Amino acid sequence: MTYPGPKAQRNESVAARSERRAFIFVAALGAMLMPAALGIALGMSVDLRPLLKYDIADVAFGLAAVMPLALLLRWFMKTKWRPLAEFRASQLEFFAGIGFGLTRPRIVTLAIIAGVSEELMFRGVLQEIIDRRFGIAAAIAATSMIFGLLHARTVLYAVIATMVGAYFSLLFLATGSLIAPIVAHAVYDFIAFEWTRIALDRRAAISPAVQDQPPPQ
Numbered sequence: 001m002t003y004p005g006p007k008a009q010r011n012e013s014v015a016a017r018s019e020r021r022a023f024i025f026v027a028a029l030g031a032m033l034m035p036a037a038l039g040i041a042l043g044m045s046v047d048l049r050p051l052l053k054y055d056i057a058d059v060a061f062g063l064a065a066v067m068p069l070a071l072l073l074r075w076f077m078k079t080k081w082r083p084l085a086e087f088r089a090s091q092l093e094f095f096a097g098i099g100f101g102l103t104r105p106r107i108v109t110l111a112i113i114a115g116v117s118e119e120l121m122f123r124g125v126l127q128e129i130i131d132r133r134f135g136i137a138a139a140i141a142a143t144s145m146i147f148g149l150l151h152a153r154t155v156l157y158a159v160i161a162t163m164v165g166a167y168f169s170l171l172f173l174a175t176g177s178l179i180a181p182i183v184a185h186a187v188y189d190f191i192a193f194e195w196t197r198i199a200l201d202r203r204a205a206i207s208p209a210v211q212d213q214p215p216p217q
Contacts, residue, residue, distance in 0.1 A: 022099030033117035062183025102197040115186025140169040
């Protein structure tokens with residue numbers, strides 16, 4: 001049995017610290033939307049307190065609303081339609097190079113941060129502000145497009161994010177509460193991150209096996 005030497009241990013320690021820093025940076029970047037949303041809400045006289053009042057019915061509504069998204073995500077992860085298959089591969093490449101591994105605690109943290117911070121900003125603040133001046137239809141359209149543009153790593157991703165944003169906006173409109181879209185958003189992101197982690201783990205397990213195969217004669 002062999003043990004890693006001091007140099008290997010130092011390299012592992014440096015890599016672990018680098019991973020932690022990358023994760024903290026990404027998590028902090030997402031969390032910054034929370035104080036930004038609260039600041040804008042205060043400045044524009046948007047009272048978020050009644051929108052965040054806990055109600056078990058809103059939690060249940062949010063959980064139920066995840067089902068259509070999860071079914072679409074399952075189809076997306078399996079479809080062989082070329083545009084979506086290529087997009088799926090690009091997503092896996094992106095997360096493979098993000099700088100940190102998708103462990104379960106990190107997935108939970110990122111999902112909660114995204115669900116709370118993005119729903120506070122987009123549905124709780126921006127949708128409410130635009131609704132006051134231009135009406136709810138314009139508010140949903142504008143908020144969803146902004147949401148999509150800020151996720152525009154590719155054109156297809158922007159379109160998908162816009163549609164998901166509109167879904168969360170309608171969920172907020174149907175319940176009158178931010179709890180439902182926060183729950184739906186966080187749970188959906190958890191599922192998406194978890195399936196991404198599984199796909200990356202499978203790919204990592206296959207790669208060494210492919211590399212170990214003897215070259216063709």
